[in-house]
Amino acid sequence: MDLVVVLDWPMHLEFPVSVIFLGAIVGMSYGLLATGLVLVYRAQRIINLAHAQLGVVGAAVLAYTVLQLDWPWPVGFVAGVVAAALLGVVTEVTVLRRLADAPRVIVLVATIGAAQLFVFIAYLILNRIDGRIGGFPLPFDDRVAIGRYLVLTDSHLLILRLVPPAAIAVGLILRFTSFGLAVRASAENADAARLAGIPTRRVAMGVWGLAGAMAALSAICLAPDKGLALTDALGPELLVRALAAAVLARLMFLGRAFAAGIAIGVVEQLVFWNTSSNGVVEVALFVVILGAFGLQARRRESTRTEERSSWELARLTRPLPSRLAADRRVRAAGWVGAAVVTAGAALAPLWLSNSQTFLMTGIVNLAILAVSVSLLTGISGQISLGQVAFLGLGAAIAHQVATELDLPFLPAVAAAGVVGAAAAVAIGLPALRLRGLFLAVTTLGFALVSQRWLLGQDWMAGVGAQLARPELFGVSFHGQHAYYLLALTGLAGAVLVTRTVLGGPLGRTMVAVRDNEAQAAALGVDTTRAKLLAFAVSGFLAAVAGALYGYGAEQFSPENFPVADGLRIVSVAVIGGLGSLGGTVVAAFVVFGVDRLVDVAEVRLFMTAAGLLVVLMFLPGGLAGPLARIRDAAATRIARPTPRTRQASPPHSADKPDQFGRGSSAEAVAEGSA
Amino acid sequence: MSALLEVEDLSVSFGGLVAVDSVSFAVGEAEVVGLIGPNGAGKTTLFEAIAGFTPSRGKVRLDGEDISDLAPHRRSRMGLVRSFQDAALFAGLTVRQCAMVAQQQAVPVRTWAALVRTPGERRAERERGRRADDLLAAFGLTTYADALIAELSTGTRRVCELVCALSLDPRVLLLDEPSAGLAQREVEQLPDLLGRVQEITGATVLLVEHDLPLVLGLSSRVLALELGRVIADGTPEQVRHDPEVQRSYLGGDPNAINRSGKPATRRRRKLAVKSSG
Numbered sequence: 040m041d042l043v044v045v046l047d048w049p050m051h052l053e054f055p056v057s058v059i060f061l062g063a064i065v066g067m068s069y070g071l072l073a074t075g076l077v078l079v080y081r082a083q084r085i086i087n088l089a090h091a092q093l094g095v096v097g098a099a100v101l102a103y104t105v106l107q108l109d110w111p112w113p114v115g116f117v118a119g120v121v122a123a124a125l126l127g128v129v130t131e132v133t134v135l136r137r138l139a140d141a142p143r144v145i146v147l148v149a150t151i152g153a154a155q156l157f158v159f160i161a162y163l164i165l166n167r168i169d170g171r172i173g174g175f176p177l178p179f180d181d182r183v184a185i186g187r188y189l190v191l192t193d194s195h196l197l198i199l200r201l202v203p204p205a206a207i208a209v210g211l212i213l214r215f216t217s218f219g220l221a222v223r224a225s226a227e228n229a230d231a232a233r234l235a236g237i238p239t240r241r242v243a244m245g246v247w248g249l250a251g252a253m254a255a256l257s258a259i260c261l262a263p264d265k266g267l268a269l270t271d272a273l274g275p276e277l278l279v280r281a282l283a284a285a286v287l288a289r290l291m292f293l294g295r296a297f298a299a300g301i302a303i304g305v306v307e308q309l310v311f312w313n314t315s316s317n318g319v320v321e322v323a324l325f326v327v328i329l330g331a332f333g334l335q336a337r338r339r340e341s342t343r344t345e346e347r348s349s350w351e352l353a354r355l356t357r358p359l360p361s362r363l364a365a366d367r368r369v370r371a372a373g374w375v376g377a378a379v380v381t382a383g384a385a386l387a388p389l390w391l392s393n394s395q396t397f398l399m400t401g402i403v404n405l406a407i408l409a410v411s412v413s414l415l416t417g418i419s420g421q422i423s424l425g426q427v428a429f430l431g432l433g434a435a436i437a438h439q440v441a442t443e444l445d446l447p448f449l450p451a452v453a454a455a456g457v458v459g460a461a462a463a464v465a466i467g468l469p470a471l472r473l474r475g476l477f478l479a480v481t482t483l484g485f486a487l488v489s490q491r492w493l494l495g496q497d498w499m500a501g502v503g504a505q506l507a508r509p510e511l512f513g514v515s516f517h518g519q520h521a522y523y524l525l526a527l528t529g530l531a532g533a534v535l536v537t538r539t540v541l542g543g544p545l546g547r548t549m550v551a552v553r554d555n556e557a558q559a560a561a562l563g564v565d566t567t568r569a570k571l572l573a574f575a576v577s578g579f580l581a582a583v584a585g586a587l588y589g590y591g592a593e594q595f596s597p598e599n600f601p602v603a604d605g606l607r608i609v610s611v612a613v614i615g616g617l618g619s620l621g622g623t624v625v626a627a628f629v630v631f632g633v634d635r636l637v638d639v640a641e642v643r644l645f646m647t648a649a650g651l652l653v654v655l656m657f658l659p660g661g662l663a664g665p666l667a668r669i670r671d672a673a674a675t676r677i678a679r680p681t682p683r684t685r686q687a688s689p690p691h692s693a694d695k696p697d698q699f700g701r702g703s704s705a706e707a708v709a710e711g712s713a
Numbered sequence: 714m715s716a717l718l719e720v721e722d723l724s725v726s727f728g729g730l731v732a733v734d735s736v737s738f739a740v741g742e743a744e745v746v747g748l749i750g751p752n753g754a755g756k757t758t759l760f761e762a763i764a765g766f767t768p769s770r771g772k773v774r775l776d777g778e779d780i781s782d783l784a785p786h787r788r789s790r791m792g793l794v795r796s797f798q799d800a801a802l803f804a805g806l807t808v809r810q811c812a813m814v815a816q817q818q819a820v821p822v823r824t825w826a827a828l829v830r831t832p833g834e835r836r837a838e839r840e841r842g843r844r845a846d847d848l849l850a851a852f853g854l855t856t857y858a859d860a861l862i863a864e865l866s867t868g869t870r871r872v873c874e875l876v877c878a879l880s881l882d883p884r885v886l887l888l889d890e891p892s893a894g895l896a897q898r899e900v901e902q903l904p905d906l907l908g909r910v911q912e913i914t915g916a917t918v919l920l921v922e923h924d925l926p927l928v929l930g931l932s933s934r935v936l937a938l939e940l941g942r943v944i945a946d947g948t949p950e951q952v953r954h955d956p957e958v959q960r961s962y963l964g965g966d967p968n969a970i971n972r973s974g975k976p977a978t979r980r981r982r983k984l985a986v987k988s989s990g
Contacts (some may be wrong), residue, residue: 360859394986539830544813544822544838552815554803560785561795562877563818573826627740 057185059305064195066304067202067262070276070297074362075253077296080285081226082246085135085146086476087128088606089154090254093130094159097123097255097455098175098262099161105176107168112178120255126157127251128244135247136240137656142477144422144537148613149655151606155648162644175262193263193630202204203254206297209249213293221250275602276321277488280307282480283324286331294570296645303327303510318492325484329469332477349429359674366678388520396519398635400591403526404430405604406627407533407584409611411577414537417618418546419573420553421467422479424605429459429578431600432489434592435499438506446508451662452586459582462576467574471567487604494597503596506589529587533580540576540622548652551572607647614654626662716774717742717917718763718793723756723771725762725941734941737772740885745911747932747949749925751961755941756921757798757878760887763919764788764795764859775885790818793886794918798893800870804863808854808873811862812845815880849875863894871940875910883916892924900924904931916926929953937961 044054046095048245056463072091079087101119104110110118124294138146175193181192191199213219219240224232233239261277284303288296303324310320363369367567388396412426433455440451448499460549466485494500508517509525516522540546589595615626622637635647725733733755740746761770765785773781773804780788789795802811820841826834832971849855850870852938862870871891878886891907892900911918922928929935929949937945937958944953952958 123792362859433873536828540828543827543830543840544817544823545827547810547814548817548822550805551811554805555801556787558797558802559814561764561789561797562765562815563786564788564814565786568824576828678823 045495052309052313054309055312056407057189058308060185061189061191061195062308063301064191064198064304065299065308066301067206068194068257068300069277069280069284069303070300071202071206071253071257071260072281073288073296073300074206074293075250076281076285077259077288077293078222078246078253079250080290082243083135083585085150086282086290086479087250088147088150088278089157090250091258091281092154092157093123093127093251094158094254094256094258095161096126096164097251098258099164101255101259102175102262103164103168114579114649115176116178116259119259120252121256123214123251123258124563125161125251126246126252127247127249131244132249134652134656136243140660141655141659142486144416144617145613145655145659147422147476147479148610149652151610152648152651152655155617155644156652159641159644163491163641173207176265188711194261197263197330199258201256201464205253207609209253210294211250218242220231222246236512246543259485260489267639275483275487275606276491279321279484280282280304281481283328283331286328286477289331318488318495321484321488321491325488328463328484332469332472332481360643363671363674363678365676368677369674371674372677377427381527381531385524388523393519395636396523400523401521401588402635403523403530404588404591404633405586405608405631406624407530408581408608409615409623409627410530410537411580411584411610412608413615413617413620413623414540414580415573415577417616418553419549419570419577421570421573422476422609423466423482423577424479424607424609425466425482425484425489425602426488426577426581426604427605427644428482428489428493429463429581430585430604431500431597432462433459434506434589434595434600435494435504435585436582437586437589438500438504440499442504447588449512452583452590455586456579456583460579463574463578463581464571467571471570473600483605484685486602490597490600490602491709500595500597504589504641505594508590508593526587526591529583530624533583534624535580536576536580537620542616544700545569547570586603592609594643610651612650614661616661617665619663619666620663622661622663622666627665714935716740717744717776719772719774719776719777720763721772723759723762723769723773725758725767725769725870732941733769736938736941736943738936738946740917740919741794743911743915743917744934745920745932746933747928747948748919748921748938749935749952749958750927750938753940754938756938757889758941759938760795760839760889760919760921764793764887766795773858775903783974789881792882794878794881794883794885794886794916796874796878796891797886798890798892801876801936802862802870805861806817807859807861808843808865809849809858811843811873812849812876812880813841816841816844818881844880848880850909853875854967868896868899871895871899872906875906879916883914886910886914886916886918886956890921890923892922892927900927901929907931 042056044056046052051371072094075090076087079085079090097119099119099693100122101115104115104118107114108115110604134149134153135146138149139150139684177193177197177543179196181196185191185194190340190457213222219241221232222245224235224237225239229239281300284300285296287302289293306323307320309325314700359369388399391399408426408430411429412423415421415423415426436455436458437451440446440454441448446454453710466482469481495502506524511525514521516525537658538547544611548559548564549572551562551564552566556566559569585600588599592599611626612623615621615623630647630650633650634643635645637646654661720738720739721737722735723733723737724731724735736759740854748759750756752782761767763773765773765780765783765788769781771781772779775788775791775793780791780793783791785823786790792901803814806814820837822837823834846855846858848856854869854873857865857869857873864875865873872892875891888907891905895903907918909921911915920928921931922931929952932949935945935947935949935952936943937952937955939957939961944961945958947950947955
């Protein structure tokens, strides 16, 4: 076991057999998670970001039954697995079934909400265990060493004992049972399967049950190393590894996903052994994901259906009818309304404490970030889960420009924006070939690379960076309220820039490319340019938000830009209504306001998780829908007076709810050819 | 007659399947050419290849210039404009916004100017709006101007798509089954509509159509495709009586081909009743 293969060229690399063995064990847990992801993706074209957290609930049930109720370990194990399976089925029936026809990005965000809800449930269960000492319960207490240096942890031993039989069982179920056949049939062609009499709903429930059980197994295996701090432990690192394995299997092949997981585990442990650096692993994984997608991009046919379903919007918010929008009174009212809201926001700190104002400043910056997501995802149709990376990038660049080049606030912020735009374009380049969920995975990987490696470099933020609040045109912005106003000005600027883009030809072009790329190209639109422009503008805004954040926080480190925030910011943009500026800003203040200013953890967790799911299920268009209705009603009232305008009113009046009405087409053709 | 659009040895294959098999033909100025053939004959694929949406081998020339390597939007800007079977357009835009997207070729957008909304760009945007409104009015779409595309029927979307296409000032129009998804009454209006489009633009029209009477009535020349190859090329009369076309089409049932030769209006009315019931 102490055999070591050594390479001396091109660089010194050691391949100890024991480390490879260890990597294979660790990798099995990734493989099991990846298999669960692939299973759900195959059945429903959903990347289930809640997969690991679903398992955490099962692990929590195991801990509770064994530690608190004194059940024997095997009984508690079964209880945990069954609980997660049931929770999976319940999630399918209550949440995902309702969203069956929703655009894929909405479903993706729903799984983010579900993940938060699962964490909340697990948190409640774990909190009921008295005297939480002694760690996660285990069925054995042996210690095994491989070679001279490596001792297997409890997790490793659990994985060795539980995962291989479970993987074989899942393989056999899918291959040899009628359920397995039904899953494979629905995965190939859900409509045809339904026509052939396969109960696709029951199949979906079965898939979620099985996935839940597998997730519980993964979490139970990983839990002993994490202790009872389970809810925080299975974070984005694990998700990215499982996703990388899943995409290596093209999100199609279960066995290959398991094998890819093992391979990733081995590579990870070898990189650790040779560099003892965490970040390099993330970089390697990101390269693996990009490479896997690069290979797949050639097989365009297979991604096409998925691409389409990504962007069939369930609800669309119509712009103000041009007749109303052109009305001078309506426009004036719009500006007055905006001024009132801005003034209210500017005066808010008068009722807040200094520390609350500081938190509000952070929220303002996150609102800018949410606007950048709304533009990129809502208008241009590119799903980015890693927008938080550009926030960190902006802060780091501002720090570098301010300290190394000794430049003042405004040039530093501008430089951050420009670098952010360039970086976003670089990340956007793969997006020219990938769309939808695949881009989501890529951007998530980038966010992890940025937090774990890029931002930690000395030429970025390093281990920690300082920025002093600025003085501008002789006015000092050192105070909390003063800097809050500066950040608010940034938000107003971001909203104005985005509004200009949206209201003009650029936003129109982006929507056209989002909705129907081929048709846009047929009308002479340069679709590449339109997409990259969306990335550039959103990267610019996100990095400016980051620079403002950096100056506001005065000191920060890569830890201030956690990957989880990248997911939450997408949730915020969806709650606000993708592509709606007003809705997004309102949602940012509500969600992060609750998150930062409410002290009770339970309330906080529950509000963000349940709030997101409720909005998705009952307001698929987000807050934008009701906001647009209020806007339209107000505009109609303001512009009402003369009977002449009323006569010219079109058949689709502003206050009619958004729906797929069928226009009278025969008339249109008749008029057209008259 | 000089050739405006020339296709030379054009082939498209998907894996092992050859969908278009070295097709060559040339189309002159202001011709209306119908393209017929059974399902899977490669008509739409041929269109996709000519417009640059599908990788292909062979040459496509527009007015003598080789455009085989150009991206779709470049071909479109040169005046080779295609339509789509589903006329899906842009679900999230209004009819007016769609028409304005199409106007961005006539009145180009400069990115930096648009980002900061210079006065020049604002004028340009007003100009696009004015042109779009004129065209919408000319085709009776004014009442739908503020409706979202997603709210329209296929027929209205088809008119809108044609308005967009002719905003590009096309020299060659590739129309992919304009009658697809239309109600019978709308199909009956189609020849007039297409006639107007051609009158306004003076473009050469290449037309894929399943409705044989329609295509035979509209075209001055017809190409018949089978399994990716051209099997007949001539006047509608010649192609209609071509034995190979009769054999490949609907198992050789001459009634299907000759429908338009008989008193078609009554037949159509019957069909209309059936389809609405």
